[in-house]
Amino acid sequence: MSIQMLMPSKQPQVPFVDLGAQYRTIEGEIGEATSRVIQQSDFILGREVSLFEEEFAAFCEAKYAIGVDSGTSALELALRAYDIGPGDEVITAANSFIASALAISHAGARPILVDVDPSTYTVDVSAIEKAITPRTKAVIPVHLYGHPAHMNPIRELADKHGLVIIEDACQAHGTRYKGRRAGSLGHAAAFSFYPGKNLGAYGDGGIVVTNDRGIARRLEMLRNYGQKEKYQHLFRGYNRRLDTLQAAVLRVKLRYLEKWNAARRWNAVLYHKFLDGCGLLLPGEAPGAESVWHLYVIRAEQRDALKEHLISRGISASIHYPIPIHVQPAYLDLGYKKGDFPVTESCAHQVLSLPMYAEISQDQIEYVAKTIRNFLSDRKDNRLVSKTLAKGPSASA
Numbered sequence: 321m322s323i324q325m326l327m328p329s330k331q332p333q334v335p336f337v338d339l340g341a342q343y344r345t346i347e348g349e350i351g352e353a354t355s356r357v358i359q360q361s362d363f364i365l366g367r368e369v370s371l372f373e374e375e376f377a378a379f380c381e382a383k384y385a386i387g388v389d390s391g392t393s394a395l396e397l398a399l400r401a402y403d404i405g406p407g408d409e410v411i412t413a414a415n416s417f418i419a420s421a422l423a424i425s426h427a428g429a430r431p432i433l434v435d436v437d438p439s440t441y442t443v444d445v446s447a448i449e450k451a452i453t454p455r456t457k458a459v460i461p462v463h464l465y466g467h468p469a470h471m472n473p474i475r476e477l478a479d480k481h482g483l484v485i486i487e488d489a490c491q492a493h494g495t496r497y498k499g500r501r502a503g504s505l506g507h508a509a510a511f512s513f514y515p516g517k518n519l520g521a522y523g524d525g526g527i528v529v530t531n532d533r534g535i536a537r538r539l540e541m542l543r544n545y546g547q548k549e550k551y552q553h554l555f556r557g558y559n560r561r562l563d564t565l566q567a568a569v570l571r572v573k574l575r576y577l578e579k580w581n582a583a584r585r586w587n588a589v590l591y592h593k594f595l596d597g598c599g600l601l602l603p604g605e606a607p608g609a610e611s612v613w614h615l616y617v618i619r620a621e622q623r624d625a626l627k628e629h630l631i632s633r634g635i636s637a638s639i640h641y642p643i644p645i646h647v648q649p650a651y652l653d654l655g656y657k658k659g660d661f662p663v664t665e666s667c668a669h670q671v672l673s674l675p676m677y678a679e680i681s682q683d684q685i686e687y688v689a690k691t692i693r694n695f696l697s698d699r700k701d702n703r704l705v706s707k708t709l710a711k712g713p714s715a716s717a
């Protein structure tokens with residue numbers, strides 16, 4: 321017997337994301353755009369790539385965008401474009417996806433991890449300051465879950481110490497900080513087009529955004545064998561290009577991104593409305609921050625039991641991230657130990673990402689909230705994380 325048959329039929333199933341639902345709204349346009357590329361056999365650095373780069377740079381209110389093969393590549397190549405490598409240290413958040421650190425390692429530099437601020441889960445600026453040494457060359461603030469990092473104080477620190485800022489905007493397509501878009505808040509910014517991101521390709525993809533013309537030119541060569549003109553190689557570059565087919569898909573989707581992000585913002589408002597006062601810590605927005613709600617992340621002391629409760633009722637909840645970077649086997653050699661980053665570690669035990677995507681319905685959100693409330697009322701005896709963050713999502717979506 322399938323799980324579906326065990327469920328009362330009127331309960332909605334709630335997937336974590338629903339890329340099929342999104343595809344059905346743009347199927348015709350995707351078909352046209354991809355068949356055009358195939359008919360023209362314009363597969364590598366084709367016209368759609370340069371058009372998408374122009375359009376994405378404009379979306380970010382920045383000058384240049386260079387398409388690459390993933391968000392991880394975007395971070396690594398941005399570091400390389402600034403000549404950051406062996407002997408250098410780059411500071412980033414311990415509470416992130418591992419790619420933020422991997423990109424630093426792959427560029428040959430040493431990742432220096434720091435803890436995050438407990439209200440936004442983005443990097444703690446005072447911790448950055450303490451981690452700066454004469455070897456520090458750059459900082460990678462991560463706009464985690466779609467919420468911007470505290471960029472003004474980070475910029476002040478970076479200016480004072482001569483550091484390069486590379487935004488990890490892989491979860492933050494369209495995020496604003498004090499009115500300005502992610503992508504123009506540092507020296508360069510890396511975005512991912514992994515399918516589940518707010519702007520996702522039908523495969524891997526990424527892009528670097530910058531206002532620096534010289535860095536943009538270097539990145540164009542870095543991603544394409546270090547080539548300036550055909551068969552003339554100025555340095556040992558890579559093959560890390562964004563596929564024309566993916567660029568064609570992304571051009572179609574970019575036209576909907578504002579609308580999809582507004583829907584996510586509205587969905588965050590609904591979650592807040594239906595969960596407010598339930599006793600769990602709900603996500604909010606810091607003053608001046610406009611999140612694009614890549615993820616809607618709550619905190620609960622009984623997180624694992626709550627997750628099981630939701631999954632058994634047809635709701636896909638997920639954990640971002642269950643094992644912090646500093647205790648991953650891949651990074652044991654950095655010498656960190658359990659206890660080094662208390663906020664990050666408590667997040668790893670308590671965070672739970674609820675289903676979030678533009679097409680999720682109000683009924684589905686209400687069902688998720690109701691299922692959480694049922695779980696909580698069964699466990700009144702348990703102590704729960706019981707504060708609401710500074711300010712709920714603003715309803716201005």
Ligand SMILES: *Cc1c(COP(=O)(O)O)cnc(C)c1O
Nearest residue numbers: 390391392417419420490512514
């Ligand atoms: C997705 C992601 C990346 C890596 O992007 P890929 O395209 O998967 O390589 C890097 N940093 C963060 C914060 C991400 O969420």
